[in-house]
Amino acid sequence: MAKVWINGKTCVEVRDAEGVNAVHLTVDDKDIAVSGGQTILEAVARMPGIGNIPALCHHPAVKPYGACRICTVEVSEDGGSKFRFVAACLYPVKEGLVVKTNTERVRKLRKGIIELLLARCPNVKRIQELAEEYGVEKPRFVLGDQDCILCGLCVRACQEIIGKSAISLVNRGIYREVAAPFYAYELSEDCIGCGDCAFVCPTGAIEMGPDGKPVLPKVKIPYAEIEAMMKKEAVATS
Amino acid sequence: MVEQVRKLLEKRVESVAELENLRQSILGKRDSSRTCISVCGGTACRASGAEAVVDAFIDEIERRELQITVELKETGCHGFCERGPVVVIRPKRIFYQRVKPEDIPEIISETVLGGNIIERLLYVDPATNERITYEPDVPFYKKQTRTIFSANGEIDPTDIEDYIAMGGYSALSKALVQMSPEEIIEEVKKSGLRGRGGGGFPTGRKWQSCRDAEGDVKYVICNADEGDPGAYQDRSLLEGNPHSVVEGMIIGAYAIGSHKGYIYVRNEYPLAVRHARIAIEQAMDYGLLGEDILGSGFDFTVTINKGGGAFVCGESSALMASLEGKIGEPRAKYIHMSEKGLWDNPSLLNNVKTWANVPLIINKGAEWYSQIGTAGSKGTMIFSLVGNINNTGLVEVPMGITLREMIYDIGGGIPNGKKFKAVQTGGPSGGCIPEQYLDTPVDFDELTKLGSMMGSGGMIVMDEDTCMVDVARYFIEFLKGESCGKCTPCREGLNRMSEILNRITQGKGKQEDLDTLEDLAGILSGGALCALGQTAANPVLSTLHYFRDEYVAHIDEKKCPAGICRELIQYSIDPEKCEGCLRCLRACPTGAISGEKRKPHTLNQDMCIKCGACYDVCKFNAVIRQ
Numbered sequence A: 001m002a003k004v005w006i007n008g009k010t011c012v013e014v015r016d017a018e019g020v021n022a023v024h025l026t027v028d029d030k031d032i033a034v035s036g037g038q039t040i041l042e043a044v045a046r047m048p049g050i051g052n053i054p055a056l057c058h059h060p061a062v063k064p065y066g067a068c069r070i071c072t073v074e075v076s077e078d079g080g081s082k083f084r085f086v087a088a089c090l091y092p093v094k095e096g097l098v099v100k101t102n103t104e105r106v107r108k109l110r111k112g113i114i115e116l117l118l119a120r121c122p123n124v125k126r127i128q129e130l131a132e133e134y135g136v137e138k139p140r141f142v143l144g145d146q147d148c149i150l151c152g153l154c155v156r157a158c159q160e161i162i163g164k165s166a167i168s169l170v171n172r173g174i175y176r177e178v179a180a181p182f183y184a185y186e187l188s189e190d191c192i193g194c195g196d197c198a199f200v201c202p203t204g205a206i207e208m209g210p211d212g213k214p215v216l217p218k219v220k221i222p223y224a225e226i227e228a229m230m231k232k233e234a235v236a237t238s
Numbered sequence B: 001m002v003e004q005v006r007k008l009l010e011k012r013v014e015s016v017a018e019l020e021n022l023r024q025s026i027l028g029k030r031d032s033s034r035t036c037i038s039v040c041g042g043t044a045c046r047a048s049g050a051e052a053v054v055d056a057f058i059d060e061i062e063r064r065e066l067q068i069t070v071e072l073k074e075t076g077c078h079g080f081c082e083r084g085p086v087v088v089i090r091p092k093r094i095f096y097q098r099v100k101p102e103d104i105p106e107i108i109s110e111t112v113l114g115g116n117i118i119e120r121l122l123y124v125d126p127a128t129n130e131r132i133t134y135e136p137d138v139p140f141y142k143k144q145t146r147t148i149f150s151a152n153g154e155i156d157p158t159d160i161e162d163y164i165a166m167g168g169y170s171a172l173s174k175a176l177v178q179m180s181p182e183e184i185i186e187e188v189k190k191s192g193l194r195g196r197g198g199g200g201f202p203t204g205r206k207w208q209s210c211r212d213a214e215g216d217v218k219y220v221i222c223n224a225d226e227g228d229p230g231a232y233q234d235r236s237l238l239e240g241n242p243h244s245v246v247e248g249m250i251i252g253a254y255a256i257g258s259h260k261g262y263i264y265v266r267n268e269y270p271l272a273v274r275h276a277r278i279a280i281e282q283a284m285d286y287g288l289l290g291e292d293i294l295g296s297g298f299d300f301t302v303t304i305n306k307g308g309g310a311f312v313c314g315e316s317s318a319l320m321a322s323l324e325g326k327i328g329e330p331r332a333k334y335i336h337m338s339e340k341g342l343w344d345n346p347s348l349l350n351n352v353k354t355w356a357n358v359p360l361i362i363n364k365g366a367e368w369y370s371q372i373g374t375a376g377s378k379g380t381m382i383f384s385l386v387g388n389i390n391n392t393g394l395v396e397v398p399m400g401i402t403l404r405e406m407i408y409d410i411g412g413g414i415p416n417g418k419k420f421k422a423v424q425t426g427g428p429s430g431g432c433i434p435e436q437y438l439d440t441p442v443d444f445d446e447l448t449k450l451g452s453m454m455g456s457g458g459m460i461v462m463d464e465d466t467c468m469v470d471v472a473r474y475f476i477e478f479l480k481g482e483s484c485g486k487c488t489p490c491r492e493g494l495n496r497m498s499e500i501l502n503r504i505t506q507g508k509g510k511q512e513d514l515d516t517l518e519d520l521a522g523i524l525s526g527g528a529l530c531a532l533g534q535t536a537a538n539p540v541l542s543t544l545h546y547f548r549d550e551y552v553a554h555i556d557e558k559k560c561p562a563g564i565c566r567e568l569i570q571y572s573i574d575p576e577k578c579e580g581c582l583r584c585l586r587a588c589p590t591g592a593i594s595g596e597k598r599k600p601h602t603l604n605q606d607m608c609i610k611c612g613a614c615y616d617v618c619k620f621n622a623v624i625r626q
Helices: A040-045 A104-120 A125-133 A153-162 A196-200 A223-237 B002-011 B016-029 B043-047 B050-063 B101-113 B160-165 B170-178 B181-191 B203-212 B233-240 B242-256 B270-285 B316-323 B352-364 B366-370 B403-410 B444-449 B468-482 B488-505 B512-527 B531-535 B538-546 B548-557 B583-587 B613-617
Strands: A002-006 A010-014 A022-027 A030-035 A072-076 A084-087 A098-100 A168-170 A177-179 B035-040 B070-075 B087-090 B094-096 B219-224 B260-265 B301-306 B347-351 B380-387 B393-398 B420-425 B432-434 B458-463 B571-573 B623-625
Touching (some): A084 A104, A104 A125, A104 B488, A104 B512, A153 A196, B016 B160, B016 B170, B035 B050, B043 B050, B043 B233, B050 B101, B087 B101, B094 B101, B160 B270, B170 B242, B170 B352, B181 B203, B181 B242, B181 B352, B181 B366, B203 B242, B203 B347, B219 B233, B219 B242, B219 B316, B233 B242, B233 B270, B233 B352, B233 B380, B242 B260, B242 B270, B242 B352, B260 B316, B270 B301, B316 B347, B347 B352, B380 B403, B393 B403, B403 B420, B432 B538, B468 B488, B468 B538, B468 B548, B488 B548, B571 B613, B583 B613
Parallel strands (some): B035 B070, B219 B260, B219 B347, B260 B301, B380 B458
Antiparallel strands (some): A002 A010, A022 A030, A072 A098, A168 A177, B035 B087, B087 B094, B420 B458, B571 B623
C-alpha cells in the first residue's frame, strides 16, 4: 500500500500498481510512493506541496551534475536515527529512505552557500531572491562582480542536447570559467547560434549577441598580455 | 625476430611448478656470501647524487675487474632520505651514508676487499654520539616494522628475477591454484586491511561489493596519483618494488573477475612510471600477466596511465573521469565506484600500499596479518616523516605506534634543539596535532578523533618557530589552487577562507573572522561534493581548536608569536649587544643596515624587507625580532 498526497495536504491510500517499480520513502514526515530510478529532486518536483528544494544547476533536460549544492537535503538510510547531507539532484530514491528538505541544519547550509554565491554575483536577481528567502543580508566577504555561477548548464546543454560542445568549462578552482574550448579567442563554427545556452542559464549571464552567437560571461584571461608574452618568446627563440 | 620470439617463449612460465623451478634455478645461481653493494636509487637519493655514485662504482669495479666477486645493485628507496646517498654492503649490511663518488675507490679497496670499516662514512647517532656500523643497528631502522617496504633496499626493481628469488609471485600461485575468488576475499576481509589511500574503507568489503556487482566487464585500478605535499611513500614503493603492486593487482583481479587493470600514476614521477612499465613488460614476458596466467586459464593485463597533473585526480571518481579521457572532476559517489565506476562498469580502485599488502596477506595468512596493529586498524603503515625533524625519510611502523615514538625514537627529534609544536598528519586536508597528544596511538580512528586523519601517510613535523595561522593559510592556499571548481562550497568557500586567513596574517583580521571561518568550515564539510572539499577545512579547524591564542594574537595584538608573518614583525639591532662585526650588513640584500666595523650597526626600517637574513647570521643575538 502506498500513500498518495494531494497538494501535500490530503492523504489517500492506494495499492501499488502491478509491474511498477515503486519505492516508498518519507519526505518531511509525509510517506510517499514514487517510481524507482529517479533522484530525490525529480521525485519531489512531481509531488506538489511536498518538500522544499531549491536548485540552480539542475534542469530536467540535462543530466544532473551537483555543482551548486543548494539542493542539499538531509537523508537517513536507517529509518531516521542518523542523518547526513546529500545533494537531492544526485541522490537516488531508495526504499525506506527518510528525507528532510527544510530542517534548520539544511537551511543554515543553504544560507551559507547562497551567501557565497551572492558575494560572487551580487547583481544577479535569482541569487538576490534566494538570499532574501534564506535571510542573507550582506555577504561577509569582498564582493565580486560576476554574473556566472558556474553551474555548467550551458556547457551541458550544448554537449548533451545540441551535441556540439562549442563552449566549455576551462581552468580550475576559482579561475574556472565558461569559454570557448582551449580559450580560443572566438566561438568556432561549432556554435550554431541555437541559443540553448542562453535559454538554460539561470542567472542571465549568457545573452544572445547581434551576430546570432551567444555572448559569454566576461572571460578573465588576459589575452593581450598572453599575446605580448608569446611575441616576446617568438623573438627570443628566433 | 624468430630469435626474439624463441627467447620470449623460453622465459614464459606455464605453471606453478615451473615458477618454483625458476625460483630454485635463480637461487641456485646465487651465492649468498658474495659481496653485494646496494646503492639506494630512489628519487630522493638520486637528488643527492646517487647516480654519480653508481657510475663511480661501475667504473671502479670494472677497473679492478671485480665483476665476478662483487655484485652492484641499484635498489629502490631505503627510506633514510636525510642521509642519502645511502650504500649498504651485504652480506654484513655495513651502512654508509652521504656517500660521494670520491669515496668509491676507498670503499672498494678498504671495505669490499680489505674488510675494514671506513669510520668517516658511518652514521653517527646524535643522541649518543656513537658511530654505527651495521644497518639494522641504526635507530631509524631499528624501531620500524618493515613488511611491504622490506624488499625495497634489497632488490633491483628492474629485474623480475630479484623479486622472484625473494619469493615473489608465490602469493599469486597460491591464490590461483589453491584458493577460490571467494576464499581470497574472505582472507582479505579477515585480515582487517583498510584502504591505505586515506579513507580507510575495509578493503575486503570493497572487493566483495565489486565481485557482487553486476557486469561482464570489471576493472582493477591502482591509484598512484600521490599528490600530498610532503608525502612520497607511494612513489617509493612503485619505484622500489613495482612487482609487489602488480602481484596484488593480479590477485585482486582474479578475486573480483576482472581482466583489465590500470595503474594511474603521476606524470611527475618519471622513475615510478619507468619502473612500473618495466615490471609490467617483464611480467608479460614471464607469463605472469597476459593470457592463461600460470596455466590457470585466468587472463589479466595492466596498462599504465599517466596522470593529468591535478591533485584532485587522486580522488577515485575524478581519477576514473581522467582515465576515461574526460576532465578530472569528481562526481557524486552515492552509487559506489565498485558498482559503477570506470565507463560505468564495476571498478576496484585501491592505493599502491593497499595492493602491496595483498601478496603478504595471501602468503602469510589473515591471522598473521591481523596480529599487527590495533583493534580497528590492522597491519603496518608507511609514513613520510618530513618537516622540522632530524631523520627525514620513510618509516614503516605498525598501526598503533605513538606519535612520540615515531617523532623522537625513529625521527630522532627536532633539529637545532628547538621545541616541538605540532605535527600535521594526512596531507593538506589533515589537521595539526599539538604536543599534549603525542602519546596518541596512530591509527585511522584515533587520528580522526583528534580532528586530523591518516590520509595517505604524510607527517609534517613543526617546531616552535612555526606560525600555525600561516600553516593553515598555506594549506588552504594549496587546496584553493587544487580545487577543481565544480561545486560552490569548495570553489567559493576555500577562496573566502584564504581571503580571511591572508587578512589575519597581515594583521588586518577582525574578531568576527574566526566565526566566519568556522561557518565556512561547516559549509565545506556538509556541502562539498567530494572528499577534497569535505575535509579541506581540517587545517583551519584543528589550528583554531588547538592554537586559538595564536589567531587571537594576530587579530587583537597584531603580533605573530612565532615571528613568521612578515607584516607583523619588525627587526631591529640592539646597540648594547652589537659588536659591529659587519656580518648582518653584508647579509642584508637591500642595504638597509649601515654601520662601521666595531661600532653598533643601525637598521633602516623603510628599506627593510623583513627577510630575516640579518637575524640568521648574527652571532651575538643582537638582531631583535618583534
